[in-house]
Structure formats: C-alpha cells, structure tokens
Amino acid sequence: MATARLGASRIGARARSRRVRRSARARKEAAWFYVMVSPWLIGFLVFLAGPLLASLYFSFTDYDLLTPPRWIGLGNYRYMFGTDPLFWKVVGNTVFYTAIAVPVSTVVSIGLAALLHRSVPGIRIFRTIVYLPSLVPLVASAMLFTWVLAPDTGLLNRALRLIGIHGPAWLLSETWVKPALILMSLWSVGTSVILLLAGMQGIPSEFGEAARIDGANSWQQFRRITLPMLSPVILFNVIMGMIGSFQIFSQVYILTKGGPDNASEMLVPYLFDQGFRFNKMGYASALSWVLFVIIMAFTALIFRTSSGWVFYESEVRR
C-alpha cells in the first residue's frame, strides 16, 4: 500500500512539473485541435444540431409541411402509444427483426471469419466472394431477392424441395416475410467478416502456440483465445448491426412496402410514409425520437453488459 501511494505521488509530482513546462505548447496544440476540428463542428452545428432540435420541436406539433407547425404538446406521443392502430405492431416487427438478425449475423460472420482465417490455397478468392455481396447496391440485391424468394420458381424454395421441404411463400406470407428479410440481411455480412478477420490476424500466434503446448485442442483455442481476443470487434459489430437493423428501410421499401398487411412494416419506412406521404411531419418526428430513445436504450444495455464479456488486452497489461 505505502509503496504504491509513494509511487503514485512521485509520478504525480513528475507530471505536474511536466505540465508546467508543457503548458504553452499544450495550449497551442489545443488551439490547433479546435482549428482542425472546426469544419466538422460547424458542419455538425449547422447541418445536424439545427435539424435535430427542430425535429424535437416538430414532434410536439401538428405539422403538415405546408402550413406553420401548431403546438399540440404531447398529442403525437399520446396518439402513438394510445390510439395509433399500427404503432405497436411496427415496433414489434422492428424489435423482432433486430433481435433475430443481429445474433444470427454475428454467429454467421464469426463462423465465416474463422473459416476464412485458414491458410488454404485460393483463400483470397473465398474472401472476395464473401465480401462481394456487400458491394452490390441494396436496390439491386433487393430485386435479386424477389427472384430468390419467389414461392415456387425461386432459387431458395427449389433448393428446399430437393431435400423434401415445401417452402413457404416468403414475401407473400405474414409469418415468413420477416424471416425472409432476416435471411436477406445475412447476404451482406461481408463487412463484419472483414473486421473480424482483421481482428483474428492481429492475435499474436504465441498465444495459440502456448495453448497447444498446454494441450488445448482447436475448439478450446478458439473458445478460450480467439473469441475473447475478438470480443471488442464483436462488440463493435453487434452495436453497429443493432443500430442498422433498427433503421432498416430500403429492403422493406423495395421488396414488401411493409406488406402483407403490415407484417413487415418497420419503424423507419413507417415514419417516412407518415412524414412524406401522409403529410404528418409532426408525428413522423415524434416517431423518429422514439426510435432514437429505443436505440439509445439498447446501446446502453449492450455497453452495460459488455464489461462481462468483452476483453481488452490493455486492461490486463495495466
């Protein structure tokens, strides 16, 4: 204890004297920091903060885009939670989609990354193939999926028929339209695979060697070394994936228009329709703020639990 405190105070004294010496330079550096960051700051204030606050204001108004907004207090929120016949269905759809799509694509991307990490001849070609779908524009892949998911002539159901399964009508079925969208989300796991692959290649090979000498088999190495070392990347993927899933738009807009009977209607396409097709910009703003709160809550939740499962090497070294 005593030595530790002594050590700490000694370091403190050294830092203080250094701070005095460096203060002029530090101030100059700070000034440069603000100069350099100012384009972004100004951009944020003008193009983001303004509209952001405006939309918060609009969410308390009746605003049709054509006449001045009229203050209605919590009217939009009361309608949303109490009267709107579709709101809870849409929230349910979006949460269902996110709750399944994010874990599934996390597992799939880790699996793919593990496979692509091996040194087999031609591995670069496989890596390219896995990443390629991420380069296809969403509109194009959405069109592609209307073909893949066609009830009788589609690729997927024809493949299922080969193993004796009579596939559902996917996009036409209220039960299967969300699983179909989840399936489609797997199409573009390439980006997270690349990040995980980079993470895997950054794991020092000595760890594996040491474990092998201690008698660990390859599953144990993966479970005890690779996964913990990758967990910061996984955390990043999960959070980005979660935010992206809550904001799903194009697939719904192109493939299903929210149908059949709103079974695939999600929050962002729903608020887009409210704002730009039904001229209810006040209500659309309220919906977008509720979406913001939902995303913030889930992000906070994931961060809270992350200390239990995310491993930072730097924390051990300290």
Place this chain on the structure above:
Amino acid sequence: MLNRAGRSRMASKESACRIGAVALLVSLGLTACSSGTSQKASTGPVTLHMSVWGGAVDKKVYTERLALAKKKYPNITVKLQLVPSADDYNQKIQTAIVGGKGPDILELAETTPVFADKNEILPLDDKLSAAKMDLKSMFGDKVPNIFQWKGKQYAVPDRSGAMVVYYNKKLFNQAKVGYPTANWSWQDLLSAAQKLTIRQGGTTKQWGFSTIDWWPYWMSFMYQNGGKILDSSGKPQVNSKQNVQALQFYNDLAWKYKVAPTPRDLANMKNVGPDQLFAQGKLAMEITGFWNIAAANSVKGLDWDIAPLWHGQSPATSAFFSGLAISRTSKHPADAFKVMQFLASSAGQRPIIDNAEDAPANLQVQASNAFLQPTWSKRPVNMKAFGESAGAIFVPPLTPQWNEMLKVFTDNLDVLFKNQSTPQKTLAAIQQQLGPVMKSGS
C-alpha cells in the same frame, strides 16, 4: 436556384425574404414575405418558375411548350424546374414552399387537395370566368372536377388519358374471340378471358386478364357496378352491396375462374406487372394507359390494339391526369395564369402529341388528326379509344388523406387477393379503418 436576372429591382427585398426564410426555419415562426404581389398582368419583363416531374421526354415537351408561350408573350420567361422522380416531387415542392422558394406554376395530380386544403395554391374560378375559359367544353364534364376541392377549381387540366384495354390481336384470333368493345359486359369479359387462358399440365401458359392491387384496376370495377368510396359529404361508403359484388367478381377472375394470375403466380413470374406480361405475349388483355403505346410498339411481332373499357352497370374508367396550378406565393399570378391559359390551348398542347408524351387533356387536340393518326406510330392504333372513354372517366375520391386511404385499401385488399378473406369482411374492415383516417384531416 432562383434566377435573379431581370429582377434586380427586387433584389434587396428578395434577399431580405431569403433571410426571413432562414429565420423561419430557425425560429420556427412565420414570416410573410409579400413584396408586392401584382394582380395585373405585367407589361415589363417577368421571370416565372414552373415545377414539373418526369423524364427526358417530359423535359423536351415542356421546354417546347414554354418556348411557344414565350413567342406569344415575349415579356414572360418561364424557367422549367424538372424533378426526375414523381415520388420525390411532392417532397421537393413542399420543402421549396416552406423555404420560401416555391414555384409560380406547378404540376399537380392526386395531391391537388393537399395543396388546396392548405391554401398553398390559388383558387382559379375568378380568373377562369374573367378569361371566359369554359373548362367543361375544353376538357369534358369529368376531368375538370378532378382538380376541384370544396367546390373551387384549383388547377387547369393539362394531360389526361383514360385507362383503356390493350388486347393482343393474335391471341384473340387464335382463340376465335371477337375484339373487346365498350359494349362488353362483365360476362363478355369473363367468357373471352376463359377462352383466352391456356393451361398446359398444371401451369398456365397464357392468361386472359390480369387483376392487381393497383387502385385504377379494382376501383374501376367498383364504379362500374355503381359503387362508391366516399359519399357526397366525404364520409366513407365502402361497405356496400355494389362494392362487395364488384370485389367478388374481381377476385373470382383469379381464384374461381383462374383466368388471371394470383399474387403467388405473379411472384413466381418474378413480380412482373401486366404491362410486361402483355409485352411478353403471355397476357391477352390488360388495362393500362397511354404510356404503354411506346413500350408495346417496341416489341417485335406484337400485334395489338386498344379499345375502351367494358361496362358493368354503367361505363367507368379511371384516368391518368395532371393539371397546372398557381402557387399562393407567386408574385405574378396574373402572368402565370396567362401562361397556363396558353398551355391549355390547342397550340400549347400540340407538343404533347407530337412527342408521344401523353394524352393531351384538351378534347379538341384529342380529336385532331395529329392525335388520331400519329406520325410516330409504326402501326395504326385505335386512338379514338381515348376520346370515346372520356365520358366514362370517374372522378376518384381525392382528398388530403388520399395516400393514407389507399394504404388502408392495399393493406386489406392484399389479404383478399390472396384469397384469405372475403369481400364482405375486407370491406367491413376498410370501412371501419377509414373512419379515423378521414376524420384526421378535418
């Protein structure tokens, strides 16, 4: 965006206005930017702005028409602002109006009541009577009503073509079926479609007709059967015997008589629309508009023609239409009206037919030889079908809640068209859901 040339006198006022517009966005208050709206036509040079949507052909046609207008009124210059996508159009125009940069003249279609209800466009009745423009004699009894809201005229019809039947002559000849006419009843439609549908070993090779969830299709059948969507006071009147019958017949075409593809069949054919199926020679009859002439013409070996729609209890067909309106914020409404008056005239509408852009709204132009025997068509087409259908056009129940109303219909009809509900249940659900939707506007 705005061209300031020729407006130097107003430059300072304009920039003050622009600052006002920014202030409006920031403070969210309302700033009225009236810098002397002139109710009289100008004698000096004026620049107006006109907003339309469309592609390359539309741009060419509007440019030609505005050049003709300039010849007639040399002091008025109209700058064209074209939005490529009709979907983005309303969003862009509304944003422009909020930002104080709205156009003087704007093209409008189904959203006319939205703009009219919020007083964003001017009622034209006084100007029309002062100019002695009789819209009914120019455009027919029905089409001008499409652009009315609460008894006032808010736009002058510009382009308007009835939906007609396109039929594949070769398939009709092979099946030995007489070509469709306006005298056909629903029974005639059904028996022709039955003869024109060819099945081979469980799969259908050729369809007689196509039923889809697009409103001009099913709504035509409702109106033909004497049904309605809204009553005269604007309340939903969907759940009627006439509408139940119409939907029953419509849905039976696919499910009972199997002469039209079901949604599942369409999905299996990679979600093609009737226009593509017709072009592929797999569909004997379809309902569509003027625009499909060019597409059908481009298919080699497709032998086709058009006819007015069959009738049920009474003839009814939907129309594709757009009109021109004057923005409330226009500083030169009188000049804008002069331009619009010219664009509605025979001379002003002529480029629409010369470029095969659309059917012109002016009936005189629709009856002209240039329209009936178009030089651009490689084959004779029964262009008279458009004029003959004009009297059958029904005025759709346009209100500010139009898009929301259609969503309620589509949500419920999609279940019916999968044969998972009955017309009675579907219409009862629509009637019930439309109540709060239609109320939300008033």
